[in-house]
Amino acid sequence: MPFAYRSVDAGLRALDLKTLTEASSSLGAGRVVTLWRIILPNLTTALLSATVLTVALVLGEYTMATLDLTQTFPVWIVVNDQVSAQVSVASSLLALFVTWLVLMLITLLGTRQARRRGGGEVALFTAAAPQTIGN
Amino acid sequence: MAANEIAGKETAPAVTGASETAATAVIGVAGAGPADARGGTSVSLRGLTRVFGQARALDQMSLEIAAGELVALLGPSGCGKTTALRIVAGFEYADAGEVLIDGKDISGVPAAKRDMGMVFQSYSLFPNMNALDNVAFGLRMRKVGGSARRKRAGELLEMVGLSAQAGQYPHQLSGGQQQRVALARALAIEPRVLLLDEPLSALDAKVRQQLREQIRSLQQRLGTTTLFVTHDQEEALSMSDRVGVMRAGRLEQVAEPARLYARPATAFVAEFVGTMNRLPAELGGGGTAVTALGVTVPVQEGGPSSGPVDALVRPENLTVAAAEGGNGIVSGRAFLGAVTRVAVLLSGDTEVSVDVPSPAAPAMSPGTAVQVGLPGTPVLVAPRKA
Numbered sequence: 001m002p003f004a005y006r007s008v009d010a011g012l013r014a015l016d017l018k019t020l021t022e023a024s025s026s027l028g029a030g031r032v033v034t035l036w037r038i039i040l041p042n043l044t045t046a047l048l049s050a051t052v053l054t055v056a057l058v059l060g061e062y063t064m065a066t067l068d069l070t071q072t073f074p075v076w077i078v079v080n081d082q083v084s085a086q087v088s089v090a091s092s093l094l095a096l097f098v099t100w101l102v103l104m105l106i107t108l109l110g111t112r113q114a115r116r117r118g119g120g121e122v123a124l125f126t127a128a129a130p131q132t133i134g135n
Numbered sequence: 136m137a138a139n140e141i142a143g144k145e146t147a148p149a150v151t152g153a154s155e156t157a158a159t160a161v162i163g164v165a166g167a168g169p170a171d172a173r174g175g176t177s178v179s180l181r182g183l184t185r186v187f188g189q190a191r192a193l194d195q196m197s198l199e200i201a202a203g204e205l206v207a208l209l210g211p212s213g214c215g216k217t218t219a220l221r222i223v224a225g226f227e228y229a230d231a232g233e234v235l236i237d238g239k240d241i242s243g244v245p246a247a248k249r250d251m252g253m254v255f256q257s258y259s260l261f262p263n264m265n266a267l268d269n270v271a272f273g274l275r276m277r278k279v280g281g282s283a284r285r286k287r288a289g290e291l292l293e294m295v296g297l298s299a300q301a302g303q304y305p306h307q308l309s310g311g312q313q314q315r316v317a318l319a320r321a322l323a324i325e326p327r328v329l330l331l332d333e334p335l336s337a338l339d340a341k342v343r344q345q346l347r348e349q350i351r352s353l354q355q356r357l358g359t360t361t362l363f364v365t366h367d368q369e370e371a372l373s374m375s376d377r378v379g380v381m382r383a384g385r386l387e388q389v390a391e392p393a394r395l396y397a398r399p400a401t402a403f404v405a406e407f408v409g410t411m412n413r414l415p416a417e418l419g420g421g422g423t424a425v426t427a428l429g430v431t432v433p434v435q436e437g438g439p440s441s442g443p444v445d446a447l448v449r450p451e452n453l454t455v456a457a458a459e460g461g462n463g464i465v466s467g468r469a470f471l472g473a474v475t476r477v478a479v480l481l482s483g484d485t486e487v488s489v490d491v492p493s494p495a496a497p498a499m500s501p502g503t504a505v506q507v508g509l510p511g512t513p514v515l516v517a518p519r520k521a
Contacts, residue, residue, distance in 0.1 A: 015262075016257055016258075016259070019255050019257050019258075019259045020259060020261065022224075022226050022246070022253070022255070022259075023253065023255060023259040023260075023261075023317075023320075024261070024272070025225075025226075025245075025246045025247045026224060026225075026246055026247075026249075026251055026252065026253040026321075026330075027247075027252075027272055027273035027276055027320070027321075027324060028247050028248070028250075028273055028276035028277060028324065029247060029272075029276050030247055033276070037261075037272075038261050038263070041263035042261070042262050042263050044263075
């Protein structure tokens with residue numbers, strides 16, 4: 001949560017939400033249309049960043065799961081380690097590969113979008129762009 | 136797929152909104168009579184008051200804007216001009232007073248249904264859309280079909296001279312180009328009123344100059360009633376049919392630019408618009424005549440009729456000539472092109488600026504003794520500053 005929050009927050013800060021919302025409503029758009037057509041599309045980069053972080057964290061999560069006695073993949077690997085080292089190593093590598101694949105996909109997707117729209121790259125932390133204008 | 140579904144549902148309320156405004160627009164035109172059939176809309180602000188905590192941003196402000204007119208609100212920052220504009224746009228509400236569009240009170244109408252095009256001070260283009268889609272956004276909200284929408288948006292981009300940039304995203308456009316797209320976007324919905332909130336203040340001088348002319352000529356061609364807020368007097372004076380000078384939430388004077396400059400109603404207007412000299416003066420004749428620089432001239436209405444006063448005189452309305460033992464000494468000069476502004480230190484430590492034709496300026500080198508004179512035209516007086 002905090003990681004996702006940080007990333008989305010940075011994305012929101014980079015937008016001049018007030019002006020964009022007002023511009024949109026002066027053109028006849030209601031609140032929900034504004035959110036859907038203006039705000040969310042401009043947050044894709046930030047949202048993807050949040051996804052990258054969350055996916056990376058969740059796939060590696062062991063501590064909480066094992067304390068909770070929940071059987072997640074990492075927990076399963078550790079348990080199986082005591083039975084068969086071979087299965088455990090194989091599944092570890094598999095997990096590594098899957099994680100890498102997912103992150104790669106998200107990053108590729110995000111960067112392509114961002115390049116088109118001039119946003120930043122999808123990284124672990126999206127930096128807020130400096131405000132172009134004061135009041 | 137879910138995305139499209141939600142978007143589809145969401146645009147439904149906007150449809151009813153658009154048809155409602157269309158209906159009111161028809162009523163408005165019908166009410167205005169055949170003379171305004173071209174679509175000109177009149178705006179009137181009546182007794183607008185807005186209080187933020189202790190501060191009165193607007194204090195009983197009233198203004199009438201005729202159909203097709205461009206009125207500028209000019210004033211120092213914090214004078215309430217932007218608040219007035221935002222109330223008209225519907226982004227802000229008035230504590231008292233009303234806004235009438237074609238004689239109809241719109242106070243209860245949300246911004247989205249007011250049919251007003253607005254250009255903002257900060258860059259307000261939607262970053263996720265290219266220039267063409269930005270311009271087409273308002274038409275899309277009004278359910279104009281895809282091809283008609285693109286055609287109209289293309290026409291508007293052509294009108295602001297940016298056809299070639301139609302496919303570019305805001306971050307690929309310069310500041311001036313962005314504001315021109317924003318202008319096209321505001322005009323695309325054929326707004327009843329165009330609202331400009333310091334649209335040029337973020338641009339550099341040269342672009343500002345060009346865009347100023349472009350906005351004015353477009354506005355005149357389309358006959359769109361326009362309210363323009365600025366703190367730049369040059370901008371206000373050069374673009375508007377009338378200028379309203381604001382101070383502390385009130386309109387000090389509303390007049391044509393030339394009149395505002397030549398016959399300011401109050402000392403504040405006089406000193407805010409253009410350069411003004413203050414000359415220590417003596418009132419006489421029961422407040423109808425004033426003596427300054429040893430010359431007695433009639434007093435223009437608008438100032439106090441007794442007490443210590445200063446006479447307010449424009450640099451071009453003073454005369455100066457080199458004279459041994461004159462009443463002043465030249466302390467500096469600035470070449471402004473056709474005229475040169477000469478600073479003269481008068482006895483009594485008053486410094487005044489006098490405009491002289493540049494060919495006559497070489498005689499006025501700093502240190503020269505000069506005689507500053509006051510022609511007999513009426514002058515405005517103001518209470519002397521402590």
